[in-house]
Amino acid sequence: MKRVKVDKTRLERFSFKPIKDLKASIKKKPELSLRLKEDFGATLEAQGVKVDDEFKRSLRESWRSQIKEDVRRVAEERGGDDWYLKRVLRGEPIRVHVKVGPEGHSKSLKEGDDK
Numbered sequence: 001m002k003r004v005k006v007d008k009t010r011l012e013r014f015s016f017k018p019i020k021d022l023k024a025s026i027k028k029k030p031e032l033s034l035r036l037k038e039d040f041g042a043t044l045e046a047q048g049v050k051v052d053d054e055f056k057r058s059l060r061e062s063w064r065s066q067i068k069e070d071v072r073r074v075a076e077e078r079g080g081d082d083w084y085l086k087r088v089l090r091g092e093p094i095r096v097h098v099k100v101g102p103e104g105h106s107k108s109l110k111e112g113d114d115k
Contacts, residue, residue, distance in 0.1 A: 013066065014062070014063065014066055015062075015066075016058075016059060016062045016063075018049050018055070021047075021049075022044075022047060022049065025047060032047075071088060072088065072089060075088040075089050076089060084109060094109065095109070096108070096109060097109070
């Protein structure tokens with residue numbers, strides 16, 4: 001899995017209600033940021049943010065939807081006549097053709113019926 005460093009500008013575009021609420025609380029109470037540095041989990045619970053499986057699932061879904069939106073935006077900007085980006089914009093799957101043999105393997109994008 002490829003790891004990408006998440007910087008502040010990327011995080012600012014991410015709209016997740018508990019994070020927005022926490023940022024608003026930090027603006028009202030600056031000492032809250034110090035408490036978060038000291039005991040992150042307990043401070044979150046004190047602010048009413050319960051980090052359980054449901055929270056993690058909704059965070060993942062929100063993050064994925066933001067990524068899909070970014071991919072769609074970039075594909076629209078660069079689209080042109082590229083069949084690959086047209087499929088991305090339509091939400092269609094991308095097919096990959098893989099050849100495996102004794103001498104190794106190769107992968108290529110498979111251009112199919114692009115109507």
